[in-house]
Amino acid sequence: MVKKYLQCLIAVIVLLLATQSMAEDSEYAGDKKCRRCHKDAVTDIQTNIHSKASYWDAQARGCESCHGPGKKHTETKLAEDILNPARLDSEQASAQCVSCHDKGTRHWAGSPHDAMDVSCVSCHSVHNNDHDKMLSKSSVDETCFGCHAEQRAFTLKRSSHPLHDMSRADGEGKMSCTDCHNPHGTQAEALISANSVNDKCYECHQEFKAPVLWEHSAVKESCLNCHNPHGSNHEMMLVAKEPRLCQQCHEQGRHQTIAGEENSFFVTNRGCSNCHAQIHGSNHPGGVKLKR
């Protein structure tokens, strides 16, 4: 008898445990129920990479990974009974995304965008499969220009990085804003995705990184002393025309101090760089004046 009761007790305990597990799940409705009312949104998610979230996290719950438990919402149909990241404040909205996307957002907290209430949903639309990276706008650059409208003009300047190409259907150039900046937060200033501005420039312009025999010391400190990487009305993305740019620092000789005419060799063509070719520094024993 005791044995029989014990067996029943074990059976009940096992069933209770199993039922409890199901009871925990009962706060969640499941994607099929979401689909009944939100067919398009569910279809969007199920045809993008978020439908695979469970391969990274077995606890992922489809729609309810971001929107929270939806059982009550399916009963009441009320918006306040479900989370909508688009309607949360920026910190809460971003927290929903960062809970999974923690790897790409190591420096998000306190970053310039976070501080100014620019959240993940300001730029990304998880239900939008029309654009790369689920951006709300057609491209990275268009997303940035939405707030940084003044930067658009730089791409059209006389000298600039190849940021746009209108001959293409998508209008995209060989580079975009995110080749230098990481909008998700970085360890450096101005959201530069490197330890410093120069370290970022050296990723493509490797030839200027090494120490050389005769240094132009302003160069190793910051490329921005002479260049504007967003574009310039002058050649080589210089912030001002030679010789005037050089004369903002150099006064120590005679020809350095010339006022200059248009056809002076100190002004025409490359200005000071007509002779001083190695303006970034030289490793030649004869390169003391950065000419060799």
Add this chain to the structure above:
Amino acid sequence: MNKGNLLTLGAVSLCSCALLAAQGLRAEEEMVVTGDVRVAVQNLDVDGDAAGVEKYRDGLDDSAAVEQFDLWGSKDAFYFSLEGRDLGQKDQSLFGEVGKYGQYKLKASWDEVPRNYADGTYAGTLTSGGYWAVPNVVQGILEQNFTPLDQQPSAANQRVLQNFLLTANKINLEQQRETGAIELMFTPVQNMDISAGYARQTKEGMRAFSTGSYRRDKLGAENFGGVGENFRLYGQEVPGLIDNETQTFDLGLDYSRDNWFMDFSYRYVDFANNQGSVTWDNPLLLIGQDNEQGGSPINRLDQAPDYESDTFSFTGGIAGLPLRSRFTATFSRDQITQDDDFLAYTVNPAVLDADGNIAATRPLPASNLDGDVETTFVNLVLNSSPLPRTTVNLRYKSYDYANDSKRIDWDGWVRIAETDWKEADYVNRVPEYEKTTLALDGTYRFGRKVKLKAEISQEEIDRNDHRAADNTEDSYGATIQISAADWALLRFGYRFADRTIDGEYIAEIEQSHGWEETHMFDMAERERQTLDAYVGLDPMDNLSVGFNLTYIEDEYNDKVYGLHDAESLLMGIDLNYWLSDSLQFSAYYSREDRDSTQLNRTKSDNTGNGAFEVPENDWATDLGDTTDALGFALDATLIPDKLTMALSLNYSMGEATFDTRNTDYVAGITTTSATAYPWSDVESEMTEFKAEFDYYWTDQLSTGFRYYYTKFDLDDFAVDNVSTYNGNPVGAQGNASSHFIFMDANHNDYDAHFVALTLAYAFN
């Protein structure tokens, strides 16, 4: 066990298994493959600078091109993707990825970027080893018929050179960057990623560089006329070969758990320059000269040296600290080593040192720089929400550039374009600096609509170079953000920064710069004010307008020479309007204004033995830089599901002005080289227009027509005045008896029409 027990056990087991299985069961998926491809037949018609039209692109004139190719497939956890752009052209790219979600991924990519310049003219012919040779007979003719370098060239002699250059080679100046990369990332356990990658980038091609020399009729600064002691310039633009390769190896390990994470990475970079130097003949000189300042018959320039670098980085963070805090730390150390062998003092065998020995074979004081730079980067950030509606961030950042390269005692070198030995004791500078920033910012939210941020920071830069200043910059700022309505966001910010110089520098500047009293603007004492404004309006569901403005004003110490002040205004407005589901309009306007003033003083030719202390030689320049850009785009569905149209226009106009004036001109005292002359404005204008129509025969198949027009005009006296030979324009300031041979490879105006017929197919 009896039958009853078995039944109980069996029932319980079945129920448990069913419950457990119901939670974990996943239906097996079918393989899903989607993709699209677009091919184009293209034609380009250019009037003007074709290289300018294709500055960073290629193949606009190809008869056929694969513009875009995408393929994506997935089955359960397995996936692959492939994307290609402009396949077969010099700006092509290909990206591929395959993997299993949550387990591993393998990425491979190939990317090419062209850089095209206008063709240049050059007198030499490229021979082995990157040596641009001019036949001796040509050098002899030019040396004999062209003017000796210490005399004024006659018009007839100049014509000899000009006629020779008319038949000189046309050099195709272009560069090509190609990058191939592969990366493997796998996840051995949940929350851990291990990655390894390799990339190889090559740059090949040709670029023009300019190098020159000069000659002084008299050495020293006494009793002469004209500028620079008859400072005659002789220069030449030369095509330099580019052939370098960068290899990068990356290793990474990332791990995160609950509230903390650790990321480790290692990067090794190897830069190899296969064209370490460029050597070229001087077309105007055949016979080697010694101590004849003003040119060598043979010249050699050193290109970027090989180097290696190793970078170790660690980033870690922990959240969930008291007061809702989070701490993130980054530590990174990069060691860069460079030990390229020095070239000889000179390639000109005629130059003799002070002892009468051939400088070209004189032993060097060291075989290489033994370059060794170590950069250490530390970034510490503490974020906290100690009180409701309050956020505080404390940041410490340090970037230390430590340079252990050799300081070499030089007792002389070959100068003035390899024609003259300079006997002097000199040590090469080995610059180092450390930049440290400490910043605190706090944000308080007044309800849901108003947010106030205040920030304070101090940045210190310590430099080791005896000519360099140490700086401290204190800055203070505040930003207020107001959600005036659900559809209106306003943000205004102000920051003030005060940069000062350590007292020691002032004493040093008086010693080394006192007689010219100039300052380096990147180190100078400066007050900077910055004003930012942003207005974002979404007054209707289908209308959004954004406006932003940044104003920066810099004031320098105007008691010294150099840059005195600078201000810039950047503003932009962006509008998006969805007239309907099938019609969207967007437009923008932006303006940039940069103005600066600098003061300079020319050294006197006649007064005080070439002294600096002649205030009548002062001149000032106001630099102005303005850019206006505007554009619009219209996207429309003309026939639902069938015909779409996209129109866009960009227009940009840039203008740079140079207003130079003498501040204290006195005839007879103000030297000729200090006399201010007007410079023409530099104006550039860019217009782009695109019209695109796509007709969808089915959901998958479409054909399209694209027309793209681009026009670029540049008026820049600095390049417009350039020809292959610029010789002694009469009366040009500073040009007495001077000559320059240019490649004349400057981008010019163009007017181009591009047409493409496209065929696109999407499959799934």
